[in-house]
Amino acid sequence: MKITEIEVFRLPTVNTKMNSPIGCRIHTDAGIFGDGEAGMAYGIGGSAAFGMVCDLAELIVGMDPMQTELIWNTMHKRTFWGQNGGSVVFSGIAAIDVALWDIKGKYFNVPVYQLLGGKVRDKLRTYASQLQFGWGQVGVSEHLWAVTPEDYAYNVKLAINEGFDAIKIDFFDRDEEGKPLSFLDTTGLLTPKKLKMVESRMKAAREAAGEDVDIIMENHSYPDALGAVKLAKLAEKYNMMAFEEPNSPTVQTVEYIAKYTSVPIANGERLFSRWQYLEYFKKNLLQLAQPDIGNCGGISEVKKICDMAHAFDVGIQAHVAGSPLATNIALHVECTIPNFIIHEHHTCNRMSTCLGLTKYNLQPENGYFSIPELPGIGNEFLQSAIDAAILYKVIK
Secondary structure (H helix, E strand, O other): OOEEEEEEEEOOOOOOOOOOOEEEEEEEOOOOEEEEEEOOOOOOOHHHHHHHHHHHHHHHOOOOOOOHHHHHHHHHHOOOOOOOOOHHHHHHHHHHHHHHHHHHHHHHOOEHHHHOOOOOOOEEEEEEEOHHHOOOOOOOOOOOOOOOHHHHHHHHHHHHHOOOOEEEEEOOOEOOOOOEOOHHHHOOOOOHHHHHHHHHHHHHHHHHHOOOOEEEEEOOOOOOHHHHHHHHHHHHHOOOOEEEOOOOOOHHHHHHHHOOOOOOEEEOOOOOOHHHHHHHHHOOOOOEEOOOOOOOOHHHHHHHHHHHHHHOOOEEOOOOOOOHHHHHHHHHHHOOOOOEOOEEEEHHHHOHHHOOOEOOOOOOEOOEEEOOOOOEOOOOEOHHHHHOOEEEEEEO
């Protein structure tokens, strides 16, 4: 079997500034195709990731799609920039790699999880993610942006009423008037006023959730080590499940923060390979690793990271903030690993920006996801979405 054509596309959504997924479809001479996704649909740099997938497509067209390990290492070694690469390189590799695993699953007529060792769990515990952005109805673009403590409590109750027993919130995203905080506001030694604002929100969320609901404190790497230590004390006081992205991911500063908190540290969506994770594992600086399959080299690389994490007693929660295709991909990997902790269900996966992109848009029930059972990854981009996208084709 040979790769005959690769389509790379940047998909339109109802809000392209918020979310513009980058996908690819790999065709073969056996009539089987596979879909993959790069993990840079949001933030700055999506056009670079789109270009990287296009460049990688030129490199691997004509190869045997079943040889996922050979193709992965070809993309890593022959690109010059692959070794020790960052988000752009590994997002490009990820899109291609996932599409190849989709093809492989379809060829053998099994779900991808069967090719990764089979299920360890039939259902995956899931948390409602980014409640500071709201938790509206599925398919509705309404934002219930949290500003006051009462707003935080309200959004928490929305998720709990759907059966979730775990949630994630950034308590330091906006000021008390609802204005987005800048890096000047969130770094350095945090003032008593700022800490009081954060604590009032945490207290409201914990009281609304009760003691039987886990809360992950999100930080989006906004603070630095000075402020993170102060925030860690609050995380302990309100029994946070994890302290996520306390600062920019550098080994030395995370090592400093870890000295001052008993709360498990979660990080990894901005680490892009097993080589970048290794020092964190060796120094026990992560208790919950969060690789994004869409920007961390795809299924091939993330499965290796999960296995390496297991040797260091590190739990796994894949970072999931892409299209509904990304949800399927994460579920296939997470269900096969013994060190799985919890699955992330981002509020963006409920919004109108995710409609009209893929054949399926899976949602959890009572805080748990079932595992897709269709061959391959069990989802694909709609042809109507591809037809409306910015499109680039590579043909052998």
